[in-house]
Each structure stands twice: as structure tokens, then as C-alpha cells.
Amino acid sequence: MASEPFRVPRSRAHLTHASMREDITRALDSIVYGDLRGVHDLRDRFEAEFAAAVGQTHAVGVTSGTVGLFLALKACGIGPGDEVITVGNSDISTTAAVHHCGAVCVLCDVLESDYTLDTSRVAALISPRTKAILPVDLHGHPADVKALRALADAHGLLIVEDAALAVGAHDHGRPVGAFADAAVFSFAPFKPLGGAGTGAVVVTSDEAVAERLRLLVGYGHTPGATGRPVGHQHYIAEGYNVPLDTLQAAVLLVKLPHLPEWTARRQAIAQAYRRGLADTGVLTPTFRPESAPTFRSYCVRAPNQGSLYHQLREAGVEVVLxxxxxxxxxxxxxxxxxxxxxxxxxxxxxxxxxCLPVSPELTDDDIAWTLDVIHAAL
Ligand SMILES: Cc1ncc(COP(=O)(O)O)c(C=O)c1O
Structure with a gap:
């Protein structure tokens, strides 16, 4: 095996996968060497188990979070001429998804505390063309979507939540996504629940949104009686062919039951960083009392971003900007x-x-090393 380029890497997911080798191999075997009839069952099972895990009625697996955001907006009826209020500090996927629908982004500033949408500024950005709000649970920090819900309902707006980085996070005691019309979780590597490649899911408890999503994901084909296209073809829309790959669904089915313990470990690592950075001049994020974030990474504010970044990487800590x-x-x-x-x-x-490394496989020694490097650099 190639040696690890970083002493403290962003993730050691390969170790987790190795510890589950038997279960993962059995699941993959059933797909690759099975008779193909069971292929879709695994995706259906994953979608049902994931929806239950996040308290939603429907989960529709897709190839990536980028595609998921685009299709979630489309399924919510966002189209040309519409305005979508969102943040400017997200991945390009967020703004691109809005533009791919033919709609326009209206950017809103974020909070200094947890870097998510500043909901107090949203009302002033609503215009007659505003159709939706797209909050982002950046780094795994829940945006205050409950506050947005009241505003959205008062103005007849939809909420599509970008929870790509926030699988495992809760707000007001409920999994993130609970207050949105649709939410998107990514399973790309380095996400809090990473597969073995790209993948994502759109969740919703709105039957009509789920139906449109399934249509768009599966060519625009109406589902057959069993929930899968059967017999002759019958298209009622021009859709795409972008379902979650069954091989990813198989890996994710094995991993999903471990999400709570991994989330707890991520939270413990964040606490250790927070304690270790007290009184250093490096500012750590703070959260609303109802917010129970997960941590894709632990993002801190450093007065000397560039030099600290280089010093950490030179010392073997895989920090990211x-x-x-x-x-x-x-x-x-x-x-x-x-x-x-x-x-x-x-x-x-x-x-x-x-962004400091957070991953359930990181050891206390890894965290101590990272903190020592920061203290020395400061
Ligand atoms: C905030 C956010 N939204 C959406 C995405 C897109 O997810 P994916 O990589 O699965 O396309 C990412 C990817 O990192 C992201 O960080």
C-alpha cells in the first residue's frame, strides 16, 4: 500500500472500509455476480433506510450532490426568470444548480458565528421574482432553516437545503432537512458519510416533489406497477438518467448504521480542537443552542491564513482552504x-x-499533533 503523504490526512476512510471488508464484499458480490433482477432492490433499500434515518418520507438517490441540487430545484418548479436567494461561500455546485435551471442567484451574506446564511438579511432580498431560498449547511453546520421556514411560508417561497456536507447534523432535535421542501446530501469521499465514489440523495416529504424527482432521475419514464419501468416504454417528460449507482448504494447500506457513532466522533474531535485553540487568537465557530452540527472539517478563523496553512501542510497536516x-x-x-x-x-x-482535518479514524494523537503545530506557528 502506498505510504500516507500526510501525517494527519483529511480522512482515513480506507481503514473503515477495510474493517467492513466482508460485508462490503458480500454486498458488491450480489450485484456484480447476481442475476441483475436484484440490482435495483439494493438502491430501493438504501433510499428507504436513508429516508427513515433522516425522518423523511422519500429519498431519491442520484449520481452526485451537484445533480441532486439541480434536480431538487427543478422538481420544485424553479425555472427561467425565477430568483433564488442563496449564499456566496458555498461550492460552485450551489450557484451552478440555480443557473442550470435558468434561474438567477441573489446572494445573501452569512454569519460570523457558524458561517451559514444570515437569515436576518433574507427578507430584504425578496422580490416579486423570488421563488426559493437555498440555505447551505456549510462544513456540516445547520443553517437556521426553521427561521427561514416562517419567512418562506409568509411569502409563498420554497426551501431547497444544501445539506451536502451535513449528513448526521441535527437542528431543533431533528435531522437537517426537516424544515425544507427538499434537501440534498452528498456521499462523495470526504463527506461525513462517504461512499466509494460519487453519489447523493435528495430527500423530501412532499409526495409531488418526490414523484417529479423520480421522473427526472429516470429518463422521464413513468414507473411501472412495481416502482420500476416495466414492459413497454412510456415517457411523460424529457428526463435524465442519473440514479445513484447501485454499487455505491451497496457500500452506503453497510455504512449507514454507523453514522451516529461517526458523527459523535466528529463532534468529539471538534470539541478537542475548540478546547485546544482557546486563547490562541484563532477563532473557532460558535453555534445556536438548538444546532447540533456535524463536522466535515473543523473550520477556524486565523488572522494569518496563508502562512498557517503552509506551516500546517509542511508539518504533515492536510488542511484545506x-x-x-x-x-x-x-x-x-x-x-x-x-x-x-x-x-x-x-x-x-x-x-x-x-479547515482542519476531521474524520472518525483520526486519533487523539493526530489532533494533539495538529494543535501543537498551530501553537508553534502562532
Ligand atoms: C456545499 C456543497 N454543496 C454541494 C456539493 C456538491 O456535491 P457533489 O460533490 O456530490 O456533487 C458540495 C461538494 O463538495 C458542497 O461542498
């Missing part, structure tokens, strides 16, 4: 996105944030 620069500053956006001139907090955070 996620979403720096923010999405709206990338060359793809040749014209400024609406609202991008009023993102003082977003702009400031982009010059400060450093």
Missing part, C-alpha cells in the same frame, strides 16, 4: 452575481478560514 475565493469571485462569473457587492462577512471569512 475550502471555498476560498468564494464561488462568485471565480472567472466563470464574468458578470457580478446579484448581491455580491454586499457580502462583507463572506469576503472577510474567505481571507481567514482554514
Amino acid at each position: 475550502h471555498y476560498t475565493p468564494p464561488a462568485y469571485q471565480h472567472p466563470v462569473y464574468t458578470l457580478p452575481l446579484a448581491g455580491s457587492d454586499r457580502l462583507a462577512v463572506t469576503d472577510q471569512l474567505a481571507t481567514e478560514l482554514i
Whole structure:
């Protein structure tokens, strides 16, 4: 096996997978060497178990979070001419999904505390064209979607939550996504529940949204009596062919029951970082009392972002500068996105944030090493 390039890597998911080798191999065997009739059953099972795990009625597996966001917006009826209020400090997938629907992003600033949408600023951005709000649970931190729900209902808006990084996080005692019309979770590697490749799921408890999602994911084909296309073909929409791959579903089915223990370990690592960084000048995130985040990584604010980043990497700690620069500053956006001139907090955070490794396989020694490097650098 190739030696680990970092002393403290972002993830050692391969060790977790190795510890589940027998179960994963058995699940994959049944697909690759089975008679194909059972192929879809595994995806159906995963979708049902995932929906139950996050307290939703429906989960529709898709190839990636990027596709999931696009289809969730489309299934909610977002189209050309519509405005969607979202943040500027997310992955390009978030803004791209809005634009792929033909809609327009209106960017809102974020909170200094947990880096999520500043809900107090949303009302001022609502126009007659606003159709939806797209909050992002950045780094695994729940956006205050319960507060947004009241605002959305008062203005007849939909909420599509980008929970790509937040599998395992809770808010107000419920899994994230509970207050949205649809939410998207990603299973790409390095996410809190990573598969062995790309994958994602859109969850909803709205029957009509789920039906449109399934239609779009599966060619626009009406499902047969068994829930799968059977017999002759009957298309009622021009859809896509982007279901969650069954091999990923098989791996994720084995991993899903372990999510609570992994989330707890992520939270414990975050606490250790928080305690270790007290009084250092590095600012750690703070959360609403109802918010129970998970941690894809632990993102702290450092006054000397560039030099700390390099020192940590040179010392073998795989830190990352996620979403720096923010999405709206990338060359793809040749014209400024609406609202991008009023993102003082977003702009400031982009010059400060450093994402420290969090992964259930990291040891206390890994965390101590990372903290020692930071203390020495400061
Ligand atoms: C906040 C956020 N949303 C959406 C995505 C897209 O997910 P995927 O990589 O599964 O397409 C990502 C990917 O990192 C992300 O960070």
C-alpha cells in the first residue's frame, strides 16, 4: 500500500472500509455476480433506510450532490426568470444548480458565528421574482432553516437545503432537512458519510416533489406497477438518467448504521480542537443552542491564513482552504452575481478560514499533533 503523504490526512476512510471488508464484499458480490433482477432492490433499500434515518418520507438517490441540487430545484418548479436567494461561500455546485435551471442567484451574506446564511438579511432580498431560498449547511453546520421556514411560508417561497456536507447534523432535535421542501446530501469521499465514489440523495416529504424527482432521475419514464419501468416504454417528460449507482448504494447500506457513532466522533474531535485553540487568537465557530452540527472539517478563523496553512501542510497536516475565493469571485462569473457587492462577512471569512482535518479514524494523537503545530506557528 502506498505510504500516507500526510501525517494527519483529511480522512482515513480506507481503514473503515477495510474493517467492513466482508460485508462490503458480500454486498458488491450480489450485484456484480447476481442475476441483475436484484440490482435495483439494493438502491430501493438504501433510499428507504436513508429516508427513515433522516425522518423523511422519500429519498431519491442520484449520481452526485451537484445533480441532486439541480434536480431538487427543478422538481420544485424553479425555472427561467425565477430568483433564488442563496449564499456566496458555498461550492460552485450551489450557484451552478440555480443557473442550470435558468434561474438567477441573489446572494445573501452569512454569519460570523457558524458561517451559514444570515437569515436576518433574507427578507430584504425578496422580490416579486423570488421563488426559493437555498440555505447551505456549510462544513456540516445547520443553517437556521426553521427561521427561514416562517419567512418562506409568509411569502409563498420554497426551501431547497444544501445539506451536502451535513449528513448526521441535527437542528431543533431533528435531522437537517426537516424544515425544507427538499434537501440534498452528498456521499462523495470526504463527506461525513462517504461512499466509494460519487453519489447523493435528495430527500423530501412532499409526495409531488418526490414523484417529479423520480421522473427526472429516470429518463422521464413513468414507473411501472412495481416502482420500476416495466414492459413497454412510456415517457411523460424529457428526463435524465442519473440514479445513484447501485454499487455505491451497496457500500452506503453497510455504512449507514454507523453514522451516529461517526458523527459523535466528529463532534468529539471538534470539541478537542475548540478546547485546544482557546486563547490562541484563532477563532473557532460558535453555534445556536438548538444546532447540533456535524463536522466535515473543523473550520477556524486565523488572522494569518496563508502562512498557517503552509506551516500546517509542511508539518504533515492536510488542511484545506475550502471555498476560498468564494464561488462568485471565480472567472466563470464574468458578470457580478446579484448581491455580491454586499457580502462583507463572506469576503472577510474567505481571507481567514482554514479547515482542519476531521474524520472518525483520526486519533487523539493526530489532533494533539495538529494543535501543537498551530501553537508553534502562532
Ligand atoms: C456545499 C456543497 N454543496 C454541494 C456539493 C456538491 O456535491 P457533489 O460533490 O456530490 O456533487 C458540495 C461538494 O463538495 C458542497 O461542498
